[in-house]
Amino acid sequence: MMADRRRVNGPSGGTRPAVFASLAESGTGVSERAQRQRQPSELRKIFLKTGLIPTASGSSYLEFEPSASLAAARINPKSLIPPSSALKLACTVHGPKPLPRSAAFSPNLVLTTHVKYAPFAARKRRGHIRDASERDLGVHLETALRGAIIAERWPKSGLDITITILEAEDDRWWADAPDSHDASWGMMNVLAGCITAASAAIADAHIDCLDLVAGGVAALVSDEEKQSSAAPKLMLDADPAEHRSIVSACVVAYMPARDEITELWLKGDSSKASLENGDKRSVHEALLDGAVDAARGAHTVLAEAVRESLLKTVG
Amino acid sequence: MATSLPPVAIPGQRLGSVASYAAGPGTHVQQSNIYASIAGPVIVDPAQPKTQTKSTLRVSRMVPGVNQAGAAPSTSSAPAPKSKPRYNTLPAVDSIVLARVTRVQKRQAAVSILVVLDEASAANPDPSKAASDNDNVASILTSAANPENHSNTDELRFQALIRKEDVRAVEKDRVVMDEMFRVGDIVRGSVISLGDQSFYYLTTARNDLGVVMARSDAGNMMFPISWKEMRDPVTGAGEQRKVARPF
Numbered sequence: 001m002m003a004d005r006r007r008v009n010g011p012s013g014g015t016r017p018a019v020f021a022s023l024a025e026s027g028t029g030v031s032e033r034a035q036r037q038r039q040p041s042e043l044r045k046i047f048l049k050t051g052l053i054p055t056a057s058g059s060s061y062l063e064f065e066p067s068a069s070l071a072a073a074r075i076n077p078k079s080l081i082p083p084s085s086a087l088k089l090a091c092t093v094h095g096p097k098p099l100p101r102s103a104a105f106s107p108n109l110v111l112t113t114h115v116k117y118a119p120f121a122a123r124k125r126r127g128h129i130r131d132a133s134e135r136d137l138g139v140h141l142e143t144a145l146r147g148a149i150i151a152e153r154w155p156k157s158g159l160d161i162t163i164t165i166l167e168a169e170d171d172r173w174w175a176d177a178p179d180s181h182d183a184s185w186g187m188m189n190v191l192a193g194c195i196t197a198a199s200a201a202i203a204d205a206h207i208d209c210l211d212l213v214a215g216g217v218a219a220l221v222s223d224e225e226k227q228s229s230a231a232p233k234l235m236l237d238a239d240p241a242e243h244r245s246i247v248s249a250c251v252v253a254y255m256p257a258r259d260e261i262t263e264l265w266l267k268g269d270s271s272k273a274s275l276e277n278g279d280k281r282s283v284h285e286a287l288l289d290g291a292v293d294a295a296r297g298a299h300t301v302l303a304e305a306v307r308e309s310l311l312k313t314v315g
Numbered sequence: 316m317a318t319s320l321p322p323v324a325i326p327g328q329r330l331g332s333v334a335s336y337a338a339g340p341g342t343h344v345q346q347s348n349i350y351a352s353i354a355g356p357v358i359v360d361p362a363q364p365k366t367q368t369k370s371t372l373r374v375s376r377m378v379p380g381v382n383q384a385g386a387a388p389s390t391s392s393a394p395a396p397k398s399k400p401r402y403n404t405l406p407a408v409d410s411i412v413l414a415r416v417t418r419v420q421k422r423q424a425a426v427s428i429l430v431v432l433d434e435a436s437a438a439n440p441d442p443s444k445a446a447s448d449n450d451n452v453a454s455i456l457t458s459a460a461n462p463e464n465h466s467n468t469d470e471l472r473f474q475a476l477i478r479k480e481d482v483r484a485v486e487k488d489r490v491v492m493d494e495m496f497r498v499g500d501i502v503r504g505s506v507i508s509l510g511d512q513s514f515y516y517l518t519t520a521r522n523d524l525g526v527v528m529a530r531s532d533a534g535n536m537m538f539p540i541s542w543k544e545m546r547d548p549v550t551g552a553g554e555q556r557k558v559a560r561p562f
Contacts, residue, residue: 098473105512203326206376208352211327257327306325310354
């Protein structure tokens with residue numbers, strides 16, 4: 001791993017108190033897993049506002065509603081460890097600005113995306129240099145936005161999109177040990193948030209785009225204690241901290257006006273899973289439909305936020 | 316005809332059919348429908364009887380208070396100056412720009428583009444309409460013409476070149492660049508080409524193009540006295556420039 005040699009780094013994973021298995025299993029009430037209070041097709045509430053950063057040509061701030069357990073723990077804390085986390089991120093758009101001298105002539109807009117977790121964003125402390133997963137998110141975000149921007153209207157210019165994640169989703173419930181189904185599920189929710197926020201910031205910067213592109217996540221989850229035969233359930237906007245095990249998840253960037261998907265990311269093993277009886281769709285189709293539905297929901301918030309900031313400037 | 320048009324649009328919003336409108340700036344066409352591609356007020360430009368048959372639908376980048384100060388009610392035009400006065404417009408061929416000279420060489424002068432003038436105000440320079448826009452242009456220029464204000468922000472501006480043969484329309488071979496521009500001058504120019512990877516190309520070969528603001532050796536703002544000379548009001552010394560017609 002790359003080390004940042006220019007700064008005095010704190011310990012790489014030292015900001016949270018250690019969690020012992022006995023504490024997690026002792027049933028003190030501290031360690032109860034958060035339960036999903038929403039309907040399977042119900043999204044978390046989204047807060048989205050544009051134009052908060054005056055020096056950028058466009059900006060936005062996005063926040064997901066914290067889960068009920070987190071809200072309760074904030075009012076009546078039983079432990080130093082928050083039961084779950086909610087997504088908070090800020091997006092800035094700089095440009096269109098001239099390309100650097102070394103760059104070749106480009107008849108189109110050159111899009112650059114940077115996604116960075118703040119060091120304190122997740123339970124494990126992040127470094128100051130972008131790591132592989134952050135660069136991965138940047139590439140996914142760039143793909144999602146490139147399909148939506150009308151790049152040929154901005155020749156010879158570049159657009160920098162920078163996202164700072166202030167609070168990230170958990171990959172699993174904090175007291176769970178990683179198991180065979182484990183993956184960085186939180187990244188998928190983060191990417192969906194990034195797409196929605198970046199789209200709002202681009203609209204705030206008045207860059208031509210085909211549609212407001214929104215991100216949505218759907219996941220197949222199994223909440224049973226043991227590996228039973230019950231079919232996994234499809235959940236929209238699944239918070240990984242609220243589920244025992246996520247079988248697979250899918251994030252899309254979706255443009256409702258054209259019914260087009262610009263980015264699709266599917267994770268997990270859904271080949272053996274099957275849906276509940278009566279659902280004839282394949283698992284992939286169901287995941288994809290769910291993610292598109294979630295994106296449609298996020299798009300309503302996005303459209304309202306863009307319209308609100310527009311009406312504010314028009315007066 | 317304009318009954319179903321929304322007052323403001325957001326990207327991806329359907330505005331009308333290409334059968335009844337032509338697509339203007341800020342819109343795009345998808346499956347013979349016009350969609351907005353930026354967020355802003357929807358404006359219908361009536362058809363010119365001779366050249367077009369359909370009226371043009373566009374989404375404005377401008378805040379209405381700035382764009383049409385006369386038409387907007389006074390309540391909305393009053394707070395307009397504190398909102399963003401203009402949105403990123405790229406230099407395009409034939410657009411009029413204001414630029415600051417950064418380097419003068421034998422064959423060319425390098426400038427960095429400060430403002431791309433709005434196409435509407437460039438097409439019909441109506442003084443009453445342009446007045447509100449000129450206010451903030453003036454503030455940009457006074458800060459830009461100040462030699463102490465030369466920061467590294469040139470990196471963030473579009474760079475352009477004025478070649479020796481593009482300085483004026485007559486006696487092109489007698490042009491001496493040192494007598495046309497000095498570093499720090501503010502030049503009004505017209506874009507003739509998007510150029511190569513790094514520079515746009517400007518021309519000042521028109522009477523209304525050339526140096527609009529300049530400081531003398533003594534550091535005072537000069538006033539133009541002819542198409543090729545400006546004078547310092549304090550010392551009375553004249554300096555040579557390719558001067559733009561003031562009005």
